Amino acid sequence: MAEVLVLVDHLDGEVKKVTFELLTAAREIGSPSAVVVGAPGTASKLTEQLGAYGAEKVYVAESDDAASYLVTPQVDVLESLVSSVSPAAVLVSASADGKEISGRLAARVSGGLLIDAIGVDGDLTVTKSVFGGAFVVKTKATKGVPVISVRPGGLEAVAAQGAAAETAVEVPAVDAATATKITGREPIVGGDRPELTEASVVVSGGRGVGSAESFSVVEQLADALGAAVGASRAAVDSGYYPAQFQVGQTGKTVSPQLYIALGISGAIQHRAGMQTSKTIVAVNKDAEAPIFEIADYGIVGDLFKVAPQLTEEIQKRK
Amino acid sequence: MPNIVVLVKQVPDTYSERKLSDSDFTLDRESADAVLDEINERAIEEALVIKEAHGGEVTVLSVGPERATEAIRKGLSMGADKAVHVVDDSLHGSDLLQTAKVLAAAVGKVEGAELVIAGNEASDGQGGAVPAVLAELLGYPQLTHARKVEIDGSSVKVTRETDEGLTHLEASLPAVISVGEKINEPRYPSFKGIMAAKKKPVETLSVADLGVDEVGLDAAWSTVTEAAPKPPREAGQRVEDEGDGGVKVAEYLVSQKLI
């Protein structure tokens, strides 16, 4: 069975959830091979986790350069693996880095580039959601090896034991003239809440929340539900909440089981980032707010009355 | 300072309805109002700021149908010096890799261009990969998703902002930069700028002029086999809060087995 290369997304010795989703999809296509690119000593912490989601092989590409240059070390490693193992496909996360890696790799190996998949079938038909979920499109690579970036949270991760046999591979030397050096990192410290794109429940606040201080109303409801907190662009632009939590066309795309919108009007650009959520609940004091057109359950009322009461009800039921 | 090329793209306005054409599933560009993609205004702004500090000439470059001239004009009226417009019917249906190849060839036509500035992600395709692929094709370093750019001689420093946080980047010119939403506030074209733009040179190039082949739908590396509008979501229940709104939502969530 042909191998399917899965680029491992990792941070601080932890495999990101999207990698498990990719490994799950890879199992339908062929034999999953995880590819770890990072500083020396990275893979040993990850192999067991990768095996638990069905990785048969783990290619270990470690060097100091691998961690200190942007994107190109991953492209170099994948390129050399594509030529040595002729995989059925290459899967990467549709993160900012992953989209760039997949684009460059496809250009280099003349592969078929498929961006931001929400589904990948065993025959390599890829499902995409375009224009913020207004269209669902099926697409296929017509030539070359398919290089597919998959949206985090798009697929479900299912555990399955794999052999996770390690093979060391070389990180090709970096060409300083064409590479970009990473001179420092300031990762976002996640806190205790789940990551926005990975959360099964998201509670978002909009301009209706009114101030940065009042966002605690949103946070308390989120914490009662074990949810991630999101925000509309108006809330971000007004300085109520940090930009990395913005949901929408220019923010993040989420599709949780449950999305609760508090004081959000539901502009088309906001909907673009959340309308594929399974269930949508909205609280807005304007009965005409467009968010009600897509909400499964809407309360016309003051979020400062409704949200705390809901928080309390949830705590009671625990 | 070396010359700068800014990549600009005309996109359907996100406020209008966006559709795929029934015949070949490509973007139906006629159905929606077209505008210069918001992020590209920031790319132009950044180029102008660099020019003001270091000199050099700013060229806007667009690959797209006839009416992309409106986006080009906007760039010129903001203050860019000249423009290159690649327009060719054979480009219809090109995928991201093909578009990047055309862009790379066109950048090569701009004299003394050592810095390419793009938006980080277009609002129509959400590819988020053109700048990186362009860097790959040109053999330039990529400093993408910038929220801050500093140029010092031939060295470029960028603060990259993504979901992961900030990454500090450094590379040497020539280079490709893509800018993120928070890099700057684009200027409005002045009346003088708008008048001056009418006289600025716009060079029109065809695919043959650039010597690229295999463009367009039939030569694309990927094909769309099906496309369907997603059935619109139906509005569900909507109730007035009568003091028990929170309780009602909790009951609903229980009924849906969500809590």
Ligand SMILES: Cc1cc2nc3c(=O)[nH]c(=O)nc-3n(C[C@H](O)[C@H](O)[C@H](O)COP(=O)(O)OP(=O)(O)OC[C@H]3O[C@@H](n4cnc5c(N)ncnc54)[C@H](O)[C@@H]3O)c2cc1C
């Ligand atoms: C190119 C482009 C990209 C964009 N990208 C995004 C994006 O990624 N994400 C995004 O969100 N937006 C985006 N926008 C902006 C979008 O058009 C809207 O302006 C924005 O979503 C509005 O945010 P809002 O709903 O919080 O604010 P508003 O539209 O001001 O709505 C606030 C709502 O709160 C309600 N309200 C007020 N007080 C209360 C209360 N006490 N209790 C209950 N309800 C209350 C009001 O009735 C109102 O409906 C984009 C716009 C453009 C042009």
Ligand SMILES: Nc1ncnc2c1ncn2[C@@H]1O[C@H](COP(=O)(O)O)[C@@H](O)[C@H]1O
């Ligand atoms: N056809 C095009 N013409 C000019 N610039 C483009 C074109 N397509 C993409 N770009 C540039 O690449 C950026 C990112 O686009 P994308 O990778 O498609 O999301 C855009 O903001 C533009 O700066």
